[in-house]
Amino acid sequence: MDGIPWEIVFALLGVVVPIIAALYEFVFVGRKRLGYRVQMDTTATDAVSSNHSGALQELRLGENGERLSAPSFVLLRIENTGATPIDTSDYAVLDDDKVGIRVRFPGRRVAGMVVTELSDDFLRHSFGDDSGLSVRDDVIELPKVPLNRTAHYKVLAALDAAGGTPENFEDPKIVGGIKGGVGRGGIHETRSQTGTPRKAVALIGFLVLVILAQVAVSLGGGSAPLDCATGKLTVVGSTAFAPVLREAADSYRRTCPGAEITTSTRGSTAGLQELDREGHVSPGLLAFSDGAKGEGYPQLLPRPIAFSLFTLVVNREAGIQDLSPDQVRRLYAGEIVNWRQVGGNDQPVQLVSRFSDSGTRRTFEQRILDGRREPGDTSDDCANLAPGAPPGVVRCARASTRDVLDAVAATPGALGYSEVGAAAGRDDLLLVRIDGHPATLEGADYGAYPFWETEYAYTYGEPKADSLTASFLRYLTNEVGKDIVRSHGHRPCAELANPVLRRPS
Numbered sequence: 001m002d003g004i005p006w007e008i009v010f011a012l013l014g015v016v017v018p019i020i021a022a023l024y025e026f027v028f029v030g031r032k033r034l035g036y037r038v039q040m041d042t043t044a045t046d047a048v049s050s051n052h053s054g055a056l057q058e059l060r061l062g063e064n065g066e067r068l069s070a071p072s073f074v075l076l077r078i079e080n081t082g083a084t085p086i087d088t089s090d091y092a093v094l095d096d097d098k099v100g101i102r103v104r105f106p107g108r109r110v111a112g113m114v115v116t117e118l119s120d121d122f123l124r125h126s127f128g129d130d131s132g133l134s135v136r137d138d139v140i141e142l143p144k145v146p147l148n149r150t151a152h153y154k155v156l157a158a159l160d161a162a163g164g165t166p167e168n169f170e171d172p173k174i175v176g177g178i179k180g181g182v183g184r185g186g187i188h189e190t191r192s193q194t195g196t197p198r199k200a201v202a203l204i205g206f207l208v209l210v211i212l213a214q215v216a217v218s219l220g221g222g223s224a225p226l227d228c229a230t231g232k233l234t235v236v237g238s239t240a241f242a243p244v245l246r247e248a249a250d251s252y253r254r255t256c257p258g259a260e261i262t263t264s265t266r267g268s269t270a271g272l273q274e275l276d277r278e279g280h281v282s283p284g285l286l287a288f289s290d291g292a293k294g295e296g297y298p299q300l301l302p303r304p305i306a307f308s309l310f311t312l313v314v315n316r317e318a319g320i321q322d323l324s325p326d327q328v329r330r331l332y333a334g335e336i337v338n339w340r341q342v343g344g345n346d347q348p349v350q351l352v353s354r355f356s357d358s359g360t361r362r363t364f365e366q367r368i369l370d371g372r373r374e375p376g377d378t379s380d381d382c383a384n385l386a387p388g389a390p391p392g393v394v395r396c397a398r399a400s401t402r403d404v405l406d407a408v409a410a411t412p413g414a415l416g417y418s419e420v421g422a423a424a425g426r427d428d429l430l431l432v433r434i435d436g437h438p439a440t441l442e443g444a445d446y447g448a449y450p451f452w453e454t455e456y457a458y459t460y461g462e463p464k465a466d467s468l469t470a471s472f473l474r475y476l477t478n479e480v481g482k483d484i485v486r487s488h489g490h491r492p493c494a495e496l497a498n499p500v501l502r503r504p505s
Contacts, residue, residue, distance in 0.1 A: 033082030098132030230258035237271025268359025279460025290359025319345030
């Protein structure tokens with residue numbers, strides 16, 4: 001029983017049962033159906049003595065003028081209650097029989113009868129002199145009337161007790177039927193509906209129970225999805241991709257309660273080194289890197305996960321928001337030392353970078369600095385040159401994306417770089433355009449924006465298909481994982497124009 005996917009079972013019940021009910025009601029039960037309804041059956045005798053009986057005292061029977069001793073009135077409604085029209089040829093009588101329905105009143109005589117209401121005026125022609133409408137031997141005979149869906153007519157009958165004394169009369173007996181109708185094709189008694197139909201109430205009640213059962217299964221920790229895995233997994237590597245990894249890990253744990261996933265990101269190179277060092281004894285280790293691993297690490301297998309955008313960020317006091325690639329290279333070469341040299345404010349340039357093992361820094365050097373390495377640090381606090389440091393631009397390095405953003409925001413004239421998702425949520429610094437192009441996926445697609453990289457996941461060898469490592473990687477590339485990746489400003493590799501080459505276009 002534990003292996004039964006109850007959420008799926010209840011969901012199927014919630015869909016199948018209403019479909020079956022609708023088919024039963026409108027296709028099978030309601031296929032072709034003739035119905036009647038007794039809308040009134042009452043006596044006209046005084047329950048309380050009255051001087052206002054008027055014409056009721058003058059009711060008489062037939063041509064001999066015999067006064068009715070125990071008059072009563074019956075109002076019948078004949079109707080098409082099915083899903084298809086009823087034609088004259090559908091009535092279950094011989095072809096030469098003009099009468100389709102016969103109405104008898106046990107214990108009573110028919111004093112008179114009229115057709116009182118037609119749902120459609122064209123039904124009037126069905127009750128002509130030669131239609132079969134008559135009263136014979138105290139039986140009302142009604143013609144074979146063609147009735148479209150929901151069409152009806154009414155018959156009012158004035159009656160008298162057969163024995164001349166009032167009594168508790170039996171209900172009228174209606175005899176008739178149609179060919180190919182529901183069940184045996186006989187005419188069915190219907191009832192006036194003044195509230196919600198009991199079938200509808202029952203169906204709504206059933207659906208409510210299905211929903212409550214689904215909630216109970218969910219709250220009770222029902223069976224996990226088929227691709228869930230249990231165990232422990234540690235995710236290391238890129239700090240730029242860390243927000244995606246943390247959200248994906250939280251989401252996976254909620255979906256698969258038996259999984260324990262820890263994120264410990266300290267930089268792409270640090271993550272690759274840890275995986276290379278510990279992966280052979282710790283299969284529950286997964287590393288993420290901004291860009292490919294490069295030479296070395298022959299046991300580490302890459303899997304492209306996302307196309308990531310990066311951006312330059314600048315302190316607001318610098319007075320600039322756009323730089324050309326050449327200006328960026330000159331800034332990091334130390335040739336531009338004050339922002340007024342590129343049209344900004346009279347403010348010294350301060351450069352905030354990542355440590356040399358950072359994948360974001362490696363991407364910046366390859367994509368923006370044309371492969372040149374950044375010079376070494378000259379400052380510990382990002383504001384002043386360290387003792388013994390050579391004169392020139394103040395340079396400092398920080399361990400994570402968040403640390404870089406905090407340092408740029410706090411240091412007048414500071415310039416740094418970051419992945420777009422983390423920087424875009426900050427209002428205490430500015431994102432810098434490169435040659436007039438903002439950091440957008442569209443700009444990268446068309447080659448206008450150069451600062452991007454592929455985010456890779458690395459495993460030590462091929463993980464087992466049923467392992468938590470393999471399951472989490474599949475989770476990142478399914479629809480839920482793709483939504484998380486997109487929500488942080490990245491693009492899933494499967495959506496790239498050239499996914500095999502892992503390039504935007």
